[in-house]
Amino acid sequence: MSNTYDVIIIGSGPGGYVTAVRSAQLGFKTAIVEREHLGGICLNWGCIPTKALLRSAEILHFSEHADSYGLKLEGKVTADIQAVVQRSRGVSARLNGGVGFLMKKNKVDVIWGEAKLTKAAKGGAPAEIVVGKPSKKPMEPQHPAPKKTLGEGTYQAKHVIVATGARPRLLPGIEPDGKLIWTYFEAMVPQEQPKSMVVMGSGAIGIEFASFYNALGVDVTVVELMPNIMPVEDAEISGLARKQLEKAGLKIITEAKVTKVDKAASSITAHVETKDGKTQAITADRLISAVGVQGNIENLGLEALGVKTDRGCVVIDGYGKTNVEGIYAIGDVAGPPMLAHKAEHEGVICIEKIAGVPGVHPTDKNMIPGCTYCDPQVASVGLTEAAAKEAGYDIRVGRFQFGANGKAIALGEDQGLIKTIFDKKTGQLLGAHMVGAEVTELIQGFVVAMNLETTEEELMHTIFPHPTLSEMMKESVLDAYGRALNA
Structure with missing residues (x-):
């Protein structure tokens, strides 16, 4: 050969x-x-095994809320971390x-x-x-x-x-050791489930693992240097995601950094400095370093x-x-x-x-979509509202809440938002941003639209099936032009 x-x-x-x-x-x-x-x-x-982990967490979450769907489960459903x-x-x-x-x-x-x-x-x-x-x-x-x-x-x-x-990118002095300080490698195959955890970084990797472990009952604290979690996302979407994550039990500290980590035999103490110069010590079983790659x-x-x-x-x-x-x-x-x-x-x-x-x-x-598979999911493509304004566009912004969509209500997933951003002058779709159930599956519709240079008029005349979550995409477009039909 x-x-x-x-x-x-x-x-x-x-x-x-x-x-x-x-x-x-x-x-x-x-x-x-x-x-x-x-x-x-x-x-x-990475992508694939983490989604398998998150699926297990999702099933556990549904089982814990079975009564919300008129169902009764005999006995408590628990996570077997080794089987997961x-x-x-x-x-x-x-x-x-x-x-x-x-x-x-x-x-x-x-x-x-x-x-x-x-x-x-x-x-x-x-x-x-x-x-x-x-x-x-x-x-x-x-x-x-x-x-x-x-x-x-x-x-x-x-x-x-x-x-x-x-x-994984490593920070000097906080290098992963495979035991107490983890990268996503160790976080994916824990030998046992920790009771508490600090996650350093709230990008897609950090927030997905934070969401996963939180769903399993771990006491999770996320530390993020920037003002918003998932910093690349639209600020409004990020804020809504944060509210839901915190409601689910996550503790989130923004505009803060881990300056030092002390190790004990089976725990760590992270020293967290906030923007006002104050420092607090957080002791946990494990720390995940998710500060980029x-x-x-x-x-x-x-x-x-x-x-x-x-x-x-x-x-x-x-x-x-x-x-x-x-x-x-x-x-x-x-x-x-x-x-x-x-x-x-x-x-x-x-x-x-x-x-x-x-x-x-x-x-x-600009046409590359981004997806974060936490609960709630986050997905986006194109310019954020802030970036569009910074680029000099005169914009129209449309919003549609999950709570006004029949399919979302039927699914018991009525918390979320779809946001669209248009160039007021040309009708060009500049960006789309979503938070809520299954938005990682919805975002491709706007990606296709942007690649085809679809205008607001063409989107408004597209027939979306009912009842579906995708209807919210059209309603968001309609809202940008004061024509929303269901809100």
């Missing part, structure tokens, strides 16, 4: 494996290099095997090991990659690799796409080849191309927003541009 390829992709996360599939579809001889597990962090330790974790790991294992199947189906070679770029493509000569033994051991036994796998050696490719993802750019040979990086990420254009011929980057390693669906889209755009597919457009980050 020749070690020369048209395309080699380093990393098999959502960006990497999807790009490999599309590359093979376009007729390229393709290989993918993976050092740890097919599917990357998202499938094995086992289910989550089983979901990941199933999908991990699915990625292996996709590689085999699309005739993509899997090279098992750790890659380092040693030569860039130049003057028609291919780039060179040396693959060695992985320096990092998997956190759990590796699921069976596809039969057609290669290993250590030197490989060549005309095009090399770096898709190595990211890892940073790109995996080290030990790839990028610096030696002159690949430009900035703040821990590879610098690319709208098509994934770096400043060095034949080298590209996609996904988390190429910078924010660090989302799996952004990585997949960037990968497809990158390889289609390489192949010369007509009509390929650069990635528009």
